[in-house]
Amino acid sequence: MTNLEKQIDEILALRSIFDTKFRLLDDNNHYEILIDFDQIEPFIIRYNNEKFIINHLPAFTLIIHYHDKYPSDYPPSFMLSCFYFSKSSLQNLCQKLDNYSFIKDEVCVYDWIELIKHEITNELILQTKDDEQINDPRALNGYSNENIDQTYQSLINYNNEQHEKQFQNQLQTCLICTDIIPGMDFIRLHRCGHFYCQPCLNNYVRITLNNGKFGEKLHCPQNQCQKALLPNEIKQIIQDAQLYQKYERLTLQHALESMNNVIWCP
Incomplete structure (x- = not known):
């Protein structure tokens, strides 16, 4: 199979798995997937001396851009976006995807998604320490010290809204x-x-x-x-x-x- 055929097959498979969470951005080589974390049990958000137990998290966005050398030679280009990950956490996750063992001629986006899902366990700690890492342009919308208060409140509001929707639909x-x-x-x-x-x-x-x-x-x-x-x-x-x-x-x-x-x- 050619690279283009493998890319088309991967898109069809991802679209069938993620349904409305999958969206083409322009043509057939550029798309985004909204990743929901598999939360079986409630978990804790910690910020300073406060903590809040939640059941619902907003989706994490993975943006993929295919190129002519995928999957024969190199993995696709990507960007990550999540407002409740710090900028440094998103940059570290970019490095994890870079270091992921890519097998030539095999598609890898679903494996990347599974790797991202393991970034959330049973606790989310919102950090306020300064970050001196080099800015990675692939890490989008991570929170900073300036908006961390808003991030904490947004997570609480989202959880309450989803809890109310769940209540109303049952x-x-x-x-x-x-x-x-x-x-x-x-x-x-x-x-x-x-x-x-x-x-x-x-x-x-x-x-x-x-x-x-x-x-x-x-x-x-x-x-x-x-x-x-x-x-x-x-x-x-x-x-x-x-x-x-x-x-x-x-x-x-x-x-x-x-x-x-x-x-x-x-």
């Missing part, structure tokens, strides 16, 4: 009526994470308000959960402008009455 059981319905039809409370179907929460909030409980006294209905519902959650639950105005008025009145430094106008 069947869930209401903790009050025990009905099993799609997660997208539930309301999950921000402060505690407990979730209930709209009708059950609507009924609970209305009864609780009629019993004179509002503000921080309007707790999650889960037994022994003392987390109060947020005002925007109550508004979403009852979907009644007049009743919500009553809730706001009573909450404000109660807050003012509890202040010792408030003087009422006679």
Whole structure:
């Protein structure tokens, strides 16, 4: 087989494996693959004295460019892009791919992908130390000291977004009526994470308000959960402008009455 035929076969194989994660960039010799790390167990992100347990990581981007001598003589050209790898980590990974044992006449991109996947184990440490390595132009979008705070927060936000998507796409059981319905039809409370179907929460909030409980006294209905519902959650639950105005008025009145430094106008 010619180099071109082997390149075409490799592209067809990679496209069948990675599906929507595979994208041609211009012609048949330049493409990118979004690599998902195989995370079976949750793992830890560490940054300074903080740590956060996550289940989802954004994809790592591998960009491949074929040339006339691949795979007969040399491996293809490549670039790596990942915002939660430091610049030095990406440059080290470039060196690993350079040093990978390339066998002439055999395609290698899938083997490179497997090598990249092993870069993440059960812990990701965001480093802030200075890097004196020579800049490798193949290492793109790695974080630096200037944006490491943003990188840490972006990973947390992405994990929360994916967790919510996963919740919405699966069947869930209401903790009050025990009905099993799609997660997208539930309301999950921000402060505690407990979730209930709209009708059950609507009924609970209305009864609780009629019993004179509002503000921080309007707790999650889960037994022994003392987390109060947020005002925007109550508004979403009852979907009644007049009743919500009553809730706001009573909450404000109660807050003012509890202040010792408030003087009422006679």
